Amino acid sequence: MRTDTGQIIHLADYRPTDFVLERVDLTFELDPTATKIEARLIFHRREGTDPTAPLILDGDELSLSGLLIDQNEIPAERYDVTAEKLVIRDLPESTPFEVTVITIINPEANTQLMGLYRTNGVYCTQCEAEGFRRITYFPDRPDVLAPYTITIIADKAANPLLLSNGNFLGGGNYDEGRHFAAWFDPHPKPSYLFALVAGDLGVVEDTFETMSGNEVALKIYVEHGKEPRAAYAMDALKRSMKWDEERFGREYDLNIFQIVAVSDFNMGAMENKGLNVFNDKYVLADPETATDQDYANIEAIIAHEYFHNWTGNRITCRDWFQLCLKEGLTVFRDHEFSADQRSRAVKRIAEVRHLKAEQFPEDAGPLAHPVRPTAYREINNFYTTTVYEKGSEVTRMIQTVLGRDTFKKGMDVYFERHDGDAATVEDFVKCFEDASGKDLKQFSLWYHQAGTPLVSVSTAYDSASQTFSVSLEQTVQATPGQPNKEPMHIPLGFALLLDNGSLASASSVKGGDVTGEVLHLTERAQTFTFGGIGSRPVLSLNRGFSAPINLHFEQSSTDLLHIVRHEPDLFARWQALTDLALPVLMKATRDVRDGRQPEPQAELIATLLEVAADDTLEPAFRAQVLALPSEADIAREFGSNNDPDAIHAARQGILADIAKAGQATFETLFTSLVNEGDFTPDAASAGRRALRNAALSYLSYLDGGATRAAEAFASTNNMTDTIQALTVLAHRFPGQSETANALGAFLKRFQDNALVLDKWFAIQATIPGASTLARVKALMEDPHFVASNPNRVRSLIGSFTFSNPTGFSRADGEGYRFLAQQILAIDPKNPQLAARLLTSMRSWRSLEPSRAAHAEAALSEIDKALSLSTDVRDIVERILKG
Template sequence: MLDAQTAPAAPHVTRREDYAPPVWLVPTIDLVFDLDPARTSVSATMQVELKEGAGGPLRLDGGGGLRPLTVAVDGQPAEWRMEGDQLVLDLAGRAHEVAIAVEIAPEANTQLMGLYASGGLLCTQCEAEGFRRIMFFPDRPDVLSRYTVRMTADKARFPVLLANGDHVGGGDLDDGRHWAQWRDPFPKPCYLFALVAGDLACRADQFITRSGRTVALGIYTAQSDLPKTEHAMAALKASMAWDEQVYGREYDLAVFNIVAVGDFNFGAMENKGLNIFNSRYILADPDTATDADYDAVAGVVAHEYFHNWSGNRVTCRDWFQLSLKEGFTVFRDQQFSADQGSHAVKRIEDVRALRAAQFPEDAGPLAHPIRPESYLEIGNFYTATVYNKGAEVIRMLHTLLGAERFRKGTDLYFTRHDGTATTCDAFVDAMEDASGEDLSRFRLWYSQAGTPRVKASLVHETGGGRARLTLEQSVPATPGQRDKQPMVLPLRLALFSAETGKRLAAQMVVMQDAREEIVFEGVSERPILSINRDFSAPVIVETDRSPADLAFLSAHDDDPFARYEAVQQLMLDTLVAGAARGEADHRPVIAAVRDTLADAHLDPAFVAETMLIPTESFVGDQMLVVDPEAIRRTRDALRRDLGRELLEQWRAIYAANHSNRFEYNPTAKGMRRLKTIALGFLAVGGAEDAAALAFGQFNDADNMTDRQGALGVLANGTAPERETALAAFYDRYRGDSLVLDKWFTTQALSMRADTPEQVERLARHPDFTLTNPNRLRSLVGAFTANQYAFHDPSGRGYRFLADMVLAADRLNPQTAAKLIPPLGRWRRLEPTRAALMKAELERMLATPGLSKDVFEQVSKSLA
């Protein structure tokens, strides 16, 4: 054996242009686990084959201090060496059997990558590079293998033993232990490997596929949580049926299992046949889960199930292609959720999420294309750009080609690449080949970062009965990309008569140049422009429409998203003007809101979405220099005027939607949402009984949506009921970690002036912990979203965040790194705050032992 391990090298940058196919393939791997939280032994037997035309040593990735106990080739002890974290074998010939044994300590694994302990369970998370912490292996997505897994464990402690694929054997052993063996017939990359062992109860069900096969379904969780899995099971069965109907994709194994765990870095993981979920996306009942939680459970269950084809059967060639599976699958889960409820409301929710997370990413130092060109740590590219913007890019393809040709494209893609690891280009190739369209210009969306801006100007030529629309697009410079090319933008447009509200014209313009002009003939009445209807392209639109025009569209536009957008744009323009000038005319907003509330034909859920005033962060995104005090002041003034001027309408809406009988359907959800929004306006409008109404709703609620909604209203105020409600909520739910996360979040988002102090106090609370990603996000992540509190002029918010990141980095670098982006926006703040933010980034960068994850985020934020 040669051991030539060197000292840690400088962080290595991985570049897309350097991709090379694997030298060695691993057609099969047999894994044997002797499971124990303190010391688990793992042995692997791999059949390795030299790829045709390739040459070189076999390089197997390791991580987390993994060291081999034994290494054998073709049954004989082998010479090997370590080069960094790689185990290297010089092999003669083209095919060999390689056997390796290691030991790992799951309970010491605080990074939650690889095999780790969580709440009495042993479970895995291998995406993106966690498998190398379990076994030496070519840990890259383009090495696909068939896995056989045998586990032994103490039967009393770990009565359930699960892995990918089909259960092929098991039984008891003489020493109180037992064993189970699983085999996955489908080749998969190691990032999809999964294993779970623990004392778990199962909700069992079945699904009959369209070809008549019976699939056994199981959702595993703690016995006490089993009643909370009914909704997730219903969502799983609905997802399976929907994917057959809409995409023609049938499930391929005889078993589909889900396991819920309490400690998880992500939302969930699509491991083939054994999905592992953060428990927050599985467990739901009316007393502990809000309507938003119910929706999220259904959406995430669908997302991970849909990955069985868009991610598992067809996977990524390399991690630069991450949006190939994630952007496509987000689009698919958005379609599914829209079909289960309101298309209009779902579209509004998706766009709000895009604007809240991805637009700022595109405008900051961490901007990158949906197919990045380089990375230091791949975990940092699980971003809103790859997921949410990636989904919008797929949606644009659907818009450009139409549903029928898009489906032909996906059918061709799945057929052509089934069982392979492929690329984003291959997906677009399939769309081109199936549709006959030339999408060469469209491919720019995969390589160019930044959010396009479209300036639209409409001129009515009264003499000739003509309307002339001029569109100009630009893409701002982003790190590493200064000069941008025009993008392909499918823009749905319509013109409405300013006199009658009648739609005069409608069409989709596919913009491809920096400037284009569209002429509408036969327009005798003054037209008002409705643009980017249904948010047909992920762009920022600037128009010359007046407040009166926007108010008119809010009442007459026949596209639900455009109608919502008109009210939101009217609010946003008013808030930006108020923050810049110190005052603004609120009357157009009040009139538009009054008319919307009075329209009895509108869906309550749509009305609720429309009434949400743009967040302080979104207002700040529109300003060259963010002024948190001015934004808070002008937003408070608008909320207060809306509350006061429409007080009786809010009271009537609250009374009309006050029924507290829980039902989970679109109408009931909309009524609950609208009721709590009305309650919030009653509170800011100065209604004397607002606190009493909120406390009554809190006490009488038969569901978490109403209870937490009322708590949020109280948490923003100073009424004595506030402390009473917070204490009662804590006492009731102190034993339920997911609900306790809501208690932390509600206080972190409070609009009170003392929120920074309260957040610091909560970080010292006995129930706060850095080891659980959900708890860390519930307090620290929520606080950074509270713009006014986070940007306290003292800089205490920045210091608090940096302290939390550094502390979490020692335990879980991946989760710690995801908290950094709010500090990276320091250039957008006035000089004093900018200097304080930059200083905290510099302090973190100077900290010895910083992880690659955090180093990359911090260094890019300072660049």
């Protein structure tokens, strides 16, 4: 089943392979331009299949050098071969047989960074989703599992390190100047989890004792000289292993666990069994070069890839339609881990911010698809926030519906029942049904229906009967291929807050299922009536963001303020403040657009300052509150006819008003939260820095803002504060000498550190305003811009297109034309990177008509190109069609 020919692959067409793969033996003779791979594959014909069916193996730009069956050459008339397919006929019918395939590939020329490639002198693989077929002809699909034995032969001086999956069998000298290493992975795995790394790298070593007393060797490989910057990653790994034992009872199962950090990588990281390969930005950290967000990302992604050992590796997905079964589930697990390591409330706010900024627009646009899609043209394009983040939310809702203890029982059933399997979403859900005795058929619509549900809410209080009624109605908009939607099972966390701030307790509930503090909306419309409520309560709904929905609930500012001051759930407090701020920001945007002066917003400002000054609240939470809804949040609320310049100007005006009113508060926060002692990346310290830097941002709107930011930049002792001060200078004062001096000093200090330079590029790419396009073009000519490095391209072009609405969506359409040119230039070299950059155009129809016309013209320019990868062709056609 090919995905790069442009054909549509359908879930309904799934069937098992005709042949069962029993064992894989691979021998690599590494050479920069002519690597030889000998693959010895043991097959037997699946019982009940057509005895004349040929063996069909996938390839991608391959050249066949040799082909044998049971060590005998196959006559040419018994096989057909192209660069993309190998078909072998007249095969043995009953007994296992061995197919030997020999290919020659050029790792140095592999700019796609899929399969086996060579970067900075290091051989590296990336095989998910379909990269293994760029190494050898193979049944390259996730339901083909087998144990692997790997032998690697390479020049000893250039490649002292030879790594692969599993346990090390041994190695030694091979011939003059070369050596070998052999590895064996006893756990059957699909080809997408294969990994090989060879080169000359430094190592950080440690050990971990599992809950049953086994000692595991831990090794993290990085470029020489960078070993100290891997210490936090090692600490995060050990905490992840311990947490997975305690929370889910999952123990590591090999003698060794290895991580390799490389600089040229399309993804964040890859969970290859026992040998994770990471983009080095998610491994390397120290106070001088990494921000608090970098530390948090490293912690989360190290955990995510380790947790895949069970949710993805030991139990993998039957086909790529089930991708959420490993990714969404594992995102849920890493979210829970991070929440336990840090502030659960603040982590939840950050998760929801990301979900609403990335996944909600995806669900509302032409790229919408179900968490478990039913068709795809290019599987690389379905590594989306819907599969990952919404998939995580669906898992979270299962826990909410069943309760934490029953959810844990369901996970235990899943691990026991499907260990060693390639499973489906239906298999997963069935485990929870069996553990709980509940029918989850309706709930499973979350996997099958695209779109974000809208829940409309109204309430009524009857003092005579002491009843409080909550009326709910759900709708899900039409999405591509799904015009009609069925009612979902939506679990809504709730609380009823009385005048004194206490929680009301109902004597009875009618109208639907209520378990604990959760309303279960299962019909198109339902009314829940609570009895024994002595006074009118304030309803707090969807606490903790229990369901990934939009709420239409016209609560008064008085009620929202009551939630802000009294809700025990900090997420609900933040949401109430957001609900206060968004209408204000939208009204100000309309005023700016229509040439009116926005009105003062005393109530919102007073509330924000009240929260900012409240020392009983953790600093990280207060920093989240002060961030206000983003320009993207405002655009999403409008939904259509968006003018990015008006949104930016309106938001800037509100921020300036808050700064003026809260000058004393912000000066106090900035001076009182000054760093003392050495930098530590713990959550409490990070929260203090976040609040102090939020204060610095507001102070930049006052007289002397540039001078204050320049002084802050000069006096920092950690990258978090350095980046924030530099961002304030660049974004607020782009044309002033203080900014030019700071950007120059930063470049001079960190010009030899690629990851830190990515931050330098990103800060400049996100300077608001139309003139930034010229800056981006100039930076592309900078000697430090490396067009072959995905991180560098994402830091400059990606930051500009995804995170700079006024710069990218400039009124004359030049930003869109620029992106079109970049897509056409990048696509022949790295289709995955090009396709992901192109998704920044997914919401073009929500723009005001003039900008939308420019965007459509740029998309049409891409669409008309004579030669496009399937990755880009798929995205551009879906965006235009939608």
